[in-house]
Amino acid sequence: MKAVVVGGGIAGLLAARVLSESHEVVVLERDKLSDEAEYRAGVPQGRHVHALLVRGGEIMEGLFPGLYDELVQAGAALIDAGEVRILNPLGWLASTDGTGMRLLSVSRPLLETWIRRRVTAKIVDGVHVTGLSFSGSTVDGVLTKDGRVDADLVVVATGRSSKLPEWLAEAGITTGEPEVVDSRTGYATRIHTAPEGFPALVAESLSAPDTPRGCAVMRIEGDRLMVTAQGSGGDHPPRDPDEYQVFLESLRGPIAELLRETEPLTPIYLFARTASRRNAFEAVENWPGGLVAVGDSVCAFNPVYGQGMTVAALEALLFRRHDDFTAKGCRDFQRKVAKAAQGSWLLSSNADQGWVEGGGKTGPLTRVFGWYMKKWQIAITRDSGLFVRFLRVLHMIDGPASLMNPVVFRRLAKYSRRDPRQERRPAGSNPR
Template sequence: MKAVVIGGGIAGLLAARVLTESFDDVVVLERDKLSDEPEYRAGVPQGRHVHGLLVRGGEIMEGLFPGLRDELVRSGAHLMDAGEMRILNPLGWVASGRSGMPLLVVSRPLLETHIRRRVTAKIVDDAHVTGLTFRGSTVDGVLTRDGRIDADLVVDASGRSSKLPAWLAEAGIAVPEPEVVDSRTGYATRLYTAPPEIPVVVAESLSAPDTPRGGIVMRIEGDRVMVTAQGAGGDHPPRDPEGFQQFLDSLRGPIAGMLADAEPVTPVYLFARTASRRIAFEQVTGWPGGLVAIGDAVCVFNPVYGQGMTVAAMAALLFRRHSDFSAKGCRDFQRKVAKTAQGSWVLSSNADQSWAGVEKTPAPLMRAFRWYMKKWQVALVHDQDIFLRFLRVVHLVASPATLMNPVVFRRLAKYSRLDPRPGRRRAARSPR
């Protein structure tokens, strides 16, 4: 049995790792030319910016590749307690504290390179897939610029630029229009030398509609810090170094001051393709056998929430519990993929819909959700237990349902009379 995976990014590599447990031959086809060393590549345009690997994602990757964390730390990544991140929300510094959850802080190129070295599947780079081949109602291979490759299963993990809807349309299979939520967020990132006093992670979060600017400082390998400025609702940071610095100076938190003794080592890089998008492949009538899609090919999240790699890892594990790749089996698999992404989609897309111009009048349920989240913003600043509960949900370790219980409601009520409006003055320096 042979499986062909289209795309050699995180989703494709993790899928290939699991498929090697049940397929005799697994081939990964990657469009980019790959290096043996951690390097940025064209197929991952967001690779030059901060990537968040959630705790759940790190746990899955460590399970698939035992010793990966230690290996990455030896190469310059950082391992910290997720609860000790320094986070400034619109109302102040969150009540951080030890959570017992290990958080791997690593650049995207370093993470992907180490995973690729551990995957035993055959990886073919500079491979341009141009379409699918069919035998009746079953996909039986892929077309490339160099010819045809047979397959018993084709996995589309080619990401945001996936051509799968067009390929299915060529076969007479209609795909629903994607659901898109665009907060009009833009990134700008620069690398600096890392003075020893800079913490591993400092983040200043965005919040609609009054706090459209934020940023993240993250230590990475090579004794450097990656500084990503973020602007939502079209308020994007500029590319020129002077404008980038002015944007950092405009933030409420201490990011600009932390960089006073840091030297820039790269230009400023921009990224603005941040719209969230999902395609309901599970609803397609006539979905063929021998074909499934995972990762950003199915559901793309606004990168500001750091959900993409972890949701892709969760989808890869589905191959361990699924062996039927008939037409019915593949459609069932797509339902499982959609369910895996559902919780993350609700959290991120609901937040993004709050930006002016993204939606019209919100539904009553949406208004209730936003009211509830405003209460959480207040509580996160004052209550460490609330913060740690919320953190487990954000990192996909616990279900959002854990936030809906009497204990939490009583704690939120305690802070409901406090002023929920974002502060207008520059925030005080982090308490640690």
């Protein structure tokens, strides 16, 4: 059985890794690839902070034993998830003595390059896929600018700019309009030198509708800091260095002050294609055999939540438990993909509704969920036990249902009665 994976990013590489256990696999990537950890055009968000959630890291370590050690030797940081210092609109999140959850702090190019080196599938770069090849109602390959590549299974992992709906439409298969939640978030990122002792990850989170500005500072390889300023609701950080500095100084926490000890190493790079988009491929009745889609091709999240790589890892594992790629089997697979992304979509899309122009969805369920999450925002600044429970959901170790457990209701009510005034850290303070 031959599988062709279209797209050589994280989702495609992980799918190829698992499929290689039972298939001959070829990965087709449009970009020209380098053996070095370099930014590439096909991953425009690659210049910005990428959070690999704990669950995603665990899956990758399982697929590529020793990956953590290799990345640390290459300069990545490995820390306990409880060491991350996060300022939410109500204060610094509660401290903890350790969660046992290992978190990698690493740039996207380094992570992707090391995974690509470990994948045994054949990877062909510089290939521009233009469509799908059909035999009746079954996909039997892909079309490229240079010809055709045959396949028993085609896996589309072409990211948030995927042309899959258009390719299917050319065959008379209508996928419907995707569900879109656009928080109008923009990024501006610059690399700085890292002073000795600087924490691996410091973040200031956004929250609709009153806290549109935030930032994430991640230590990456080469003793450098990746500084990504974030602005939602259209309040985007600028490219001009002076205006960028003003934006950082407008934040509530001490990030601008901490960066005074550092030296900028790069220009400022912008990115604003952050809308969350979900395609209901599982609902397409005439979905063809021999075709499945994974990763951002199916469900692309607002990158600020760091869910995409971990959802892609969960989807890759589905190939171990699925061997039917008839039309019915492929529809079943897409239902499993939709289920793998469901919890992450619920959390991130509901959080972003407050940024949507016109108010977004305002149904009773959405309002109740938003109200409940505000209670959590208060509690995790004061209660280390609830903070760890929240972290486990944030890092996708536990499902969102853990936040609804009756055990926590009384504790949440206690904290929600307290005065939730914003706790600002004094200008001279340090989150280390």
